[in-house]
Amino acid sequence: MTTTRWIYLSCQVAAVVCILAAHCPAAGNEIADMIVQAHADGKTEVTIPPGIYTSSNYGVNLKDIGNLTVNGDGVTLLAGIGISLTRCHDMTFSGFTLDQSPLQFTQGTISAVSPPNGPAAAWIEFKVDAGYPQFPVTFKPTSIGIFDPESHQWKRGVPDLYAKDVQTIDADTARLHLASFPDGIVNVKVGDSIVLKSSGISGISVNQCDNLTFKDITLFHSGILVSQSGRGMVLDHITIARGPRPEGATRDRLLAALSDGVHYANSRFGPTIENCDFGFQGDDGVNLHGPTLALVGFEPPRTAWVAYRIKDPLDQLVQPGDMLRCMDPNTYSVMQELTIATIEREQQDLPEALAILRKAIDNKGLDNAFVFKVTIEESLDDLPLGVVCDIPQLNCPNFVIRNNVFHDNRGRGLRIDASDGVIEHNRIERTKMAGIALGPEYPFWGEAGWVTNVQIIGNHLTDINTYSTTAVNGWPDGGAISVGVKLPITWDKKLSSTTTVPSGNRKIVIRGNVIDRAALNGIYINAASDVLVEDNKMRETNYYQAAGRDRHLYRLNIGKGIDVTNSKQVVLKNNQIERNKAKPQAKRR
Structure with missing residues (x-):
């Protein structure tokens, strides 16, 4: 993922901490009490009385509950995290509406923009809309x-912008000093609408659960976070949409979820997502991935130590026989595939682990490195410290994404690092980056891994890559449907002409998709092998006349509607391209 990601929450609290707001009829803990009592009584179904329930922290926080259907028709829950589940199983939640008050973003109208003195000095001044949080805001922007x-959609051709500092002028006005960005302020004008947001928390948080179904639920403020979970996760008829106007507001909300619509991580099985409508997320519609580790120590012949940036219990997730895949930290070409015999959490972290992990995943800002001792079946090669590793069985395999609508994302419609999945008959519209992006993002965010055996069939993508650049934060989104890999390169750290990019994504089928209006290619294949691209229709591709302007970062070949780079055994068959506007680019060597 390429911007602020979900904050992982351990959800270890046994009791529900809720505060009753004076204007609401009930607090969120009343819902939890009803569910716990129904479980204790051996019931299989409980109906929550309609109404507005409010909590300043968790709305419904449950642990170790199972075999229960919870009906929430007519229930609106205003909470930081609406529904939090830990070690729950065989449950269905339906009918709830989740929102948050106060909002964790504010919005307004730009009143001034810095003169073009370069990105380091850039700033934006704006006035807050009536009814939205005033300055100083209570969230971390x-x-x-x-x-x-006019359209209230993400403005086209505007890069990602980040607030380095917020200077309060008065309660309604602030000046945002921007973090340095190579493009500076592009296509931003006085009178444009603006959102300043926090990194976001989840409306629904799921941790170490099995066989859960969420159905007919609406989220107005945040998305869904699932981590360390097993089989049977179903999301059916979930809506993520911009919510009602706050009290005193005269303008509608501009944003729905602060970050991803669904962020699904570090799990042995992926989700089934069907019949959903996700719109106006602050990042990707769906993001599936596993953990990226670094080798921080080893003791021949069969013991290694690996570090992870997040305090997830990998020792409880990994099973004997799982693979520890060791890769070159510069290209992620596979160096060795090892079979895990045992894994355990080290009680004392290695002092040098954080420095090694920071370098391995190219993230100097990491604060933690959680270390695990791994014994393996084979003899270790003499691998250097800092080798990047992942565990494919934890990369959320076996997923289905079918018959959904994803639209108006700041990031991608679908950001998939998972294998053994189907993406079919979805509608994807107005994404700033790729509509569907397959392939790992090992550096910085540490999201694994290489993708194998995925079918992309019968999807309709419209108005894609509205940011109109091939390398957003170094991720090569060269097409509306993109297959690739993010490497540890930036605008000032380009891919060497002698570097061989591995064809690590394998067995991909892209068939029968329709792509209408893509700023860049309709389909772009990079770092892949054994790919079939068949019976796809593309109309009006590469309409952005500077298409591929960042292609030098990856030595990309962009411009023909369908292009292939750093790949082998790619079959193009019976594809139709109409009104491809850009001239084919010469391949850089």
């Missing part, structure tokens, strides 16, 4: 979204 004042 991170990223900025620019919206068209």
